[in-house]
Amino acid sequence: MTGFRDFLTRFRPAASPGRAAPAGVPTDRSAELRAELAPPLALLDQTEAEAGSIRERAEATATSRRQEAAQRAEAIVASAREQARQVQARTAEQAARAAEGEAAALLAAAEREAVAVRDRARSRTPALVDRVLALVQEDLEADGTPKGRGGGS
Structure with missing residues (x-):
């Protein structure tokens, strides 16, 4: 890289103003710029390669x-699916147990109700039979059929 003094010499006049100087060799400005910019550009190339x-x-x-x-996501999803299957199985088992318990309770209640209906029927049957016989006898007497005779003989 060129020094500061070399940089300043660019701006120094070549000769004092006055009459024309003899023709000289023109300076190659592009070569000078290339020489001046080559080291920083080389550093930029290294930086670009590093980047x-x-x-x-x-x-x-x-x-x-x-x-x-x-x-990890696949493992988490697989674990979640397995846990979901286990929860689903437990829930289904609990629901089945609850349904079985409810069915047993309903069956027991139905059996108790059936026993109660049978007991009421047994207790009411004799009175109802007596009542039905009395009504039938009244109907038969109203038709003119005597009490002691059997139906149509």
Whole structure:
């Protein structure tokens, strides 16, 4: 890289103003600029190469982390599905037990009700039979059939 003094010499007049100087060799300004800019541009090339390698490492790391995350997500989903199956089985078992208990309670209540109906029927049957016989006898007497005779003989 050129020094500060070399930089300033660019702005110094070549000769004192006055009459024309003899023709000289023109300076190659582009070669001077290339020479001046080559070292910083070389540093930029190194920096760009380093940035590229950092990007590649970052992409590899990101890919690896995505794969690990996908594997963990699959494991979590598989675990959740298994837990859901277990919960579903427990819930179905509890519902079946509850339904069986309710059915047994309903059956017991129905049996008690049936026994109560049978008992009421047994206790009421003699009185009802007597009443029905009395009504039939009244009907027979109203038709003119004597009490002591059997139906149609």
